Amino acid sequence: xxxxxxxxxxxxxxxxxxxxxxxxxxxxxxxxxxxxxxxxxxxxxxxxxxxxxxxxxxxxxxxxxxxxxxxxxxxxxxxxxxxxxxxxxxxxxxxxxxxxxxxxxxx
Amino acid sequence: xxxxxxxxxxxxxxxxxxxxxxxxxxxxxxxxxxxxxxxxxxxxxxxxxxxxxxxxxxxxxxxxxxxxxxxxxxxxxxxxxxxxxxxxxxxxxxxxxxxxxxxxxxxxxxxxxxxxxxxxxxxxx
Numbered sequence: 001x002x003x004x005x006x007x008x009x010x011x012x013x014x015x016x017x018x019x020x021x022x023x024x025x026x027x028x029x030x031x032x033x034x035x036x037x038x039x040x041x042x043x044x045x046x047x048x049x050x051x052x053x054x055x056x057x058x059x060x061x062x063x064x065x066x067x068x069x070x071x072x073x074x075x076x077x078x079x080x081x082x083x084x085x086x087x088x089x090x091x092x093x094x095x096x097x098x099x100x101x102x103x104x105x106x107x
Numbered sequence: 108x109x110x111x112x113x114x115x116x117x118x119x120x121x122x123x124x125x126x127x128x129x130x131x132x133x134x135x136x137x138x139x140x141x142x143x144x145x146x147x148x149x150x151x152x153x154x155x156x157x158x159x160x161x162x163x164x165x166x167x168x169x170x171x172x173x174x175x176x177x178x179x180x181x182x183x184x185x186x187x188x189x190x191x192x193x194x195x196x197x198x199x200x201x202x203x204x205x206x207x208x209x210x211x212x213x214x215x216x217x218x219x220x221x222x223x224x225x226x227x228x229x230x231x232x
Contacts, residue, residue, distance in 0.1 A: 093213065098152040
């Protein structure tokens with residue numbers, strides 16, 4: 001099975017900051033990586049798929065990059081509504097594993 | 108755009124089974140990739156398995172092999188996830204989630220863009 005490791009696990013930042021979350025895969029997953037945002041008590045929301053394609057309706061301050069085994073999610077200027085937990089998921093091969101999550105908190 | 112509505116909360120005894128439903132409205136149900144994801148209290152997301160109704164073949168995570176059955180009923184546009192031999196560690200929120208299938212690439216390659224509201228399953232004696 002493919003393991004995904006996100007870093008950092010916790011991130012404290014301020015409104016307006018630029019933040020980057022990294023997701024590393026234990027083997028090559030091409031570009032088949034998605035990013036999700038989850039707020040407490042809510043279902044996850046798809047932000048980015050195929051590593052860098054922004055899901056319809058997602059603000060352009062979110063961007064994704066990477067291929068192979070290393071991927072990043074960047075939020076260019078944090079807004080109050082962005083404080084949440086973020087997960088990466090590989091969709092290259094079964095089982096479609098998730099990273100352990102990165103909790104983004106207000107500094 | 109498809110919407111997914113899941114069945115209500117369940118409380119089960121250890122050793123029993125639970126069957127959670129996920130009813131789709133809108134969209135072309137049979138061609139979506141339907142996944143089941145669970146989240147234990149305070150924990151991360153865990154992919155359990157997925158199915159494309161038109162192909163009717165499920166792929167499940169090895170961890171749940173022999174305990175999980177994912178099925179669909181195209182006539183009612185409903186997907187089901189049945190988990191057997193329940194234990195306390197199965198206490199979690201269970202989500203169904205779907206996305207369009209990728210033709211040139213892995214079936215779930217586009218990710219899961221529509222999610223159900225979640226079903227709480229509590230396993231307790």
